[in-house]
Amino acid sequence: MQNYKRIEITVGLFVVIGLLAISWLAVKVGQVGGLGASGYVLTADFDDVGGVRKGSDIMMAGVIIGRVDGVKLVNSDHASMALRINNGVKIAEDAFASVRTKGIIGDRYIRITQGTEESYLEPGDEIEETESAINIEDLISKYIFNGKE
Amino acid sequence: MMVFGRLGRMTLRGIEQFGDATMLALQALALMFRRPWQGKHFVLQLYALGVGSLAIIIITGAFTGMVLALQGYYTLAKFGSESLLGAGVGMSIIRELGPVLGAFMVIGRAGSSITAEIGIMRVTEQTDALEMMAVNPKQRIILPRIVAVTLALPLLVSLFDVVGIGAGYLVGVDLLGVNPGAYMAELIAKIGMHDMYGGWVKTVVFGFLIGVICTYMGYRAEPTTEGVAKATTQAVVIASVSVLIIDYVLTSFFL
Numbered sequence: 060m061q062n063y064k065r066i067e068i069t070v071g072l073f074v075v076i077g078l079l080a081i082s083w084l085a086v087k088v089g090q091v092g093g094l095g096a097s098g099y100v101l102t103a104d105f106d107d108v109g110g111v112r113k114g115s116d117i118m119m120a121g122v123i124i125g126r127v128d129g130v131k132l133v134n135s136d137h138a139s140m141a142l143r144i145n146n147g148v149k150i151a152e153d154a155f156a157s158v159r160t161k162g163i164i165g166d167r168y169i170r171i172t173q174g175t176e177e178s179y180l181e182p183g184d185e186i187e188e189t190e191s192a193i194n195i196e197d198l199i200s201k202y203i204f205n206g207k208e
Numbered sequence: 209m210m211v212f213g214r215l216g217r218m219t220l221r222g223i224e225q226f227g228d229a230t231m232l233a234l235q236a237l238a239l240m241f242r243r244p245w246q247g248k249h250f251v252l253q254l255y256a257l258g259v260g261s262l263a264i265i266i267i268t269g270a271f272t273g274m275v276l277a278l279q280g281y282y283t284l285a286k287f288g289s290e291s292l293l294g295a296g297v298g299m300s301i302i303r304e305l306g307p308v309l310g311a312f313m314v315i316g317r318a319g320s321s322i323t324a325e326i327g328i329m330r331v332t333e334q335t336d337a338l339e340m341m342a343v344n345p346k347q348r349i350i351l352p353r354i355v356a357v358t359l360a361l362p363l364l365v366s367l368f369d370v371v372g373i374g375a376g377y378l379v380g381v382d383l384l385g386v387n388p389g390a391y392m393a394e395l396i397a398k399i400g401m402h403d404m405y406g407g408w409v410k411t412v413v414f415g416f417l418i419g420v421i422c423t424y425m426g427y428r429a430e431p432t433t434e435g436v437a438k439a440t441t442q443a444v445v446i447a448s449v450s451v452l453i454i455d456y457v458l459t460s461f462f463l
Binding site: 081 | 254302373395396397
């Protein structure tokens with residue numbers, strides 16, 4: 060019986076270690092969203108988001124300040140994006156949002172360039188100034204065809 | 209003509225065995241919520257199959273992570289993207305190598321012992337003795353083992369994943385000089401809950417599969433010394449091959 064008690068304790072420890080491994084993977088690596096997402100949401104319209112998706116990074120001065128909450132097509136011609144910005148990050152009303160690429164073949168992300176105005180955007184406001192994704196193929200084809208003429 | 213006859217016989221036997229194994233597993237599982245509870249035997253099996261496989265899982269996990277870091281670094285350095293090493297190691301281990309290699313280790317370490325143990329119980333007529341004492345051998349012997357393997361494999365593979373990622377970190381960062389921040393940051397950024405679910409679903413399915421195949425092969429083994437030996441070999445081969453086949457199917461679902 061004493062022996063069985065020891066086996067029980069060992070099995071208990073084994074299960075705890077296994078569950079710790081699972082939770083580490085889920086929380087640290089998998090980034091389970093925690094309890095309700097924090098931060099506030101701004102919107103921005105783009106002519107071309109170039110593949111930015113839900114979960115893409117939002118950066119200011121190269122620092123991650125939030126994640127894209129969702130992208131949807133509006134009026135069958137342009138895209139509207141919900142940007143979830145971390146609490147404590149203030150964005151000026153004349154801030155500028157652009158779609159950029161990390162490295163040449165890296166992920167797309169949203170870069171926000173801070174504005175100069177004193178008044179800041181409230182949750183739900185829209186960033187008016189946006190710049191669409193730069194399409195490398197378009198640039199190259201433009202360059203080639205200009206050269207021919 | 210002989211060839212066709214043999215092929216037909218083999219096919220029929222295969223289908224028959226598949227059905228027999230399914231029925232045996234279902235009969236055992238149906239007894240899960242019936243008294244007498246098999247809690248004690250379940251704990252003993254979890255000890256023998258789960259705790260017993262810990263050491264080999266940690267060792268294989270560590271070396272898998274280390275060799276992935278080494279190979280990944282060699283490949284990625286050619287493109288100058290060593291910073292993606294963490295994502296590469298983590299993605300391969302969590303999505304693919306953890307579940308499959310973990311399952312192989314458990315088949316070799318625990319599955320073979322399940323088949324041999326049950327086979328010898330048949331040879332020495334212990335199962336008949338149980339039945340004489342009004343104990344259902346399906347409930348007492350098969351059920352705890354299937355449930356224990358199904359639950360132990362996800363735990364073991366999660367540990368395999370964590371150890372592998374850690375060992376990859378050691379080799380990548382300390383030995384090869386990849387930026388420590390980049391390793392973890394890229395790993396966290398590139399791997400989502402979606403990848404994790406895929407890995408976990410695989411482990412539960414593989415665990416169940418191993419439990420069913422290994423208990424079946426033991427239970428239906430020919431009650432002779434050679435019969436048990438043959439059944440153990442076959443159990444390991446069949447379980448390994450089915451894990452690989454099911455792995456492809458599941459991966460195509462979870463991509």
